Amino acid sequence: MQPSAPHYDERLTAPASWWAITALLGISGGLVALPLGTLPMLAGLVGASALAALVVSSYGSVRIRVVAGSLVAGDARIPLTALGEPVPLDAEEARAWRSYKADPRAFMLLRSYVPTALKVEITDPDDPTPYVYLSTRDPQALAAALTAVRAA
Template sequence: MSVSPSDQPSPTTAARFRERLVPGPAAWCGALGLGVIVGVTLWPLSHVAGIVSAVLAAASTLGALIATAPVIEVADGELRAGRAHVALSLLGDVTPMLDAEAMRTALGPALDARAYVCLRAWARTGVQVQLADPMDPTPYWLVSTRRPAELAAALRA
């Protein structure tokens, strides 16, 4: 089967950056630990109920963690962080925060209450993206990512 030029993804549709902020190993262990706690709690009542409840608690917690993990993406001329999106043409300066201390400062004493924040505790680095839209009251976006240098480069390209 031949591929015509119209079948090829155009530069505007291909994602320049994409990351799903799924939890790290500690969160997975916490979800499994919750299942164990539920199972041990119900074990004296019924062994079957304890096992079934443990599996359901762990599985539903893991499912919720995956379902609520936001996607950070630069594609189609937009930056998407979770459900929010903004045109790349409305972005200003991009500051990657390459360590946890820089991110902690940006989220603490330096945080503007009007900023849009897409944060996940298990992604300890991120980027701060200034908005150049005078009609938008949001001064900047603060977005968690495990790959801040790559996201910053995609936003600058």
């Protein structure tokens, strides 16, 4: 395996129900413009559908990767040397760390439609961020990838 090949790669895609809502928003845009005629109705349908699809697609395109000695989560790139031990969180623990246990200084990559997460302490003394919280569908695999890359 090449050193730059990803050891873990996950895209937090939006659920199918969000795409159904996108279609309904497109239909609503067409219905709003219906009294103005056929062409405005089609323009409303296409415009509202495209806008809603753009929002859902961009929100659901965030990636979590472990690549070349770094954890890449969305726009953040964190060197593995600055990370402590990963802690996989089940749905109940993840909910607790998203709410009453949360530290406002933490880096949190949240997706409401992903119930499980991974919490990793930041060990860099110059970084005020106490931990990284990542919504992930497979926290055990992400923790294993972080541990394997740090051990190598």
